[in-house]
Amino acid sequence: MANSLLINLLQIFLLFLSFSTHALGLLKFHVIDVHALTSKNVCSPPKDMERFRSVKPTLAIVNRHGPCSTLHSVEKSLEQILSIDQSRVDSIHRQISAISGTGKTSGPLSSSQITAQSGGSFGVGAYIVEIGIGTPSKTLTLLFDTGSSVTWTQCKPCLRFCYTQHDPIFDPSQSSTYMNVTCNSAPCNVVNNNSCSGSSCLYGVRYGDRSYTVGYYAEDTLTLTPDVIHNFRFGCGQNNNGTFGEVAGLLGLGPSSESFVSQTSDKYQRVFAYCLPALSSSTGYLNFGSNSDISNTNRTPITKQPNSGLYYYITMTGLSVAGDTLPISSTVFSNAGTIIDSGTTITQLPPDAYQALRSAFREHMTQYKMVPGISMFDTCYDFTGFDSVTIPTVGIQFLNNVSIDLVPNGILYAISSSQVCLAFASNSDPSDTGIFGNVQQKTFNVVYDIPNGEIGFSPEAC
Structure with missing residues (x-):
């Protein structure tokens, strides 16, 4: 009887361990409805x-x-x-x-x-x-x-x-x-x-x-x-x-x-x-103003630059794919600097950072057919025939240990189901300033707290 109880407990433990490992694995990937990547013809009201x-x-x-x-x-x-x-x-x-x-x-x-x-x-x-x-x-x-x-x-x-x-x-x-x-x-x-x-x-x-x-x-x-x-x-x-x-x-x-x-x-x-x-x-x-939802945000400093009067500068420090931090030197980001801009569509990365991101992303997407790129996009896939697909998470790290995980619509840019591309681009020169664009900002509550010199992010706001 005792042995039977022990075996049952062991089975429950193994099942829990299996479930936990599976759940942890899902945190590293998005399973998404392919149709959710494209807009509808009807306007949706605010989430809240x-x-x-x-x-x-x-x-x-x-x-x-x-x-x-x-x-x-x-x-x-x-x-x-x-x-x-x-x-x-x-x-x-x-x-x-x-x-x-x-x-x-x-x-x-x-x-x-x-x-x-x-x-x-x-x-x-x-x-x-x-x-x-x-x-x-x-x-x-x-x-x-x-x-x-x-x-x-x-x-x-x-x-x-x-x-x-x-x-x-x-x-x-x-x-x-x-x-x-x-x-x-x-x-x-x-x-x-x-x-x-x-x-x-x-x-x-x-x-x-x-x-x-x-x-x-x-x-x-x-x-x-x-x-x-x-x-x-x-x-x-x-x-x-x-x-x-x-x-x-x-x-x-x-x-x-x-x-x-x-x-x-x-x-x-x-x-x-x-x-x-x-x-x-x-x-x-x-x-x-003070009515803005500025609590519960992960905050990174607005960094000072010689031309800070033109743009809001923040310091990007790293990237991750499927939960793994990419081997990119911090100087790759700090040498050029980064601005956050609501008017630029696609995030522009230093060449070395983009190449590391592209390589890691492709490694996790080998089950899908690659198709020719278009314009600044060079990593595109054909999802024809798929109702859902699994893509790796993509995270961006900023100064002050601020890390944000992008939503799927901030990772992929869907032209059609037969051409869905990694929604990042590479600057042509390592000295060009990086730009954190609006596609990657989607659904975050982005707070600009200028008196305290901080920009904050909180997820799933809209």
Whole structure:
């Protein structure tokens, strides 16, 4: 009897051990529905509607190309999407190199240069929010971008050119609180490429894909329901070119003094948080101030750089695949530095880091047929005929022992079931700054706590 009981206990122990090992193994892999990698045709509401409604001010974030968007999106090929994204990456690298004096140049923006530009598409895979400007308030759909600081919208009259946008173009003559910023004033002196027209301050911004906006630098009331922000400074663009995808302009959340974050520091203490949804058919959020969900986040320092006024720098320290830390020297990341950017789609890694990631990922995917790459993607698979697939987890480590595991939609980029690619890219030069892009940020609550010099991450937020 005792022997029988002992045998039963031993069997239970072995079964538990087997189950535990299996469970631990699953932590290293994602078993995913292939269809879950692509967006639906119907918009999904925020994951936590009660929280979304209770935290104020909270703006809904949607992908401008998805069914949650009110914009009439023009379909683009993947080659176009990645080419436009690469234009932004190249522009960021030129800006940083010019400031740090490493040889690449990006000259100042002159009016002659601007008007000669034919413009291209501005960003792809970008996320939009709705805000109000003027008195009475007019609702405008803007891109939100942590890699830009000047907020701007198209304004009447369009002196040379305005592109087609979904919302009515803002008419400053219909706002009782609108005024131009005075030339040679402190706000005028810090705005991008400023000049003067009489006593009024002018601004100009040129983007990496040759899109641009030029006009008066102005002040007016900005509304984030229920909050009202008086004397908010923004660009009132009267010469704008580029395929902006029917957005009315841009909400700049960068670190510079002219950004929304800096201008509203008294009200929101330079704290904001956002969550980018896993699919373009889902809804995320952007909120500001002490009401932002800043607790329970793993925090890494915002590191200081000579050009920290342009971008938010964080220190990437390592990568893991299927739970195993890859053998990458920390200097590979520290030599070039890394920025976090909501406007860049695909994370850009130093060449050595990308090669290590690609090699390890491929080792765990030998059961699937590889297919030719496309554009910056060189590790792609054919999942035709599979209802579900198993992929290794991918983790990213940052300073302060912060480690995040990416969701499947942050690891793979699905063109179709027959071409699903590893969603990372390699910088062409080891000295180029790394970029932590928006695909890898999906579903994380990303908190920017500027006063404490930290950026935090918490999973499964939207």
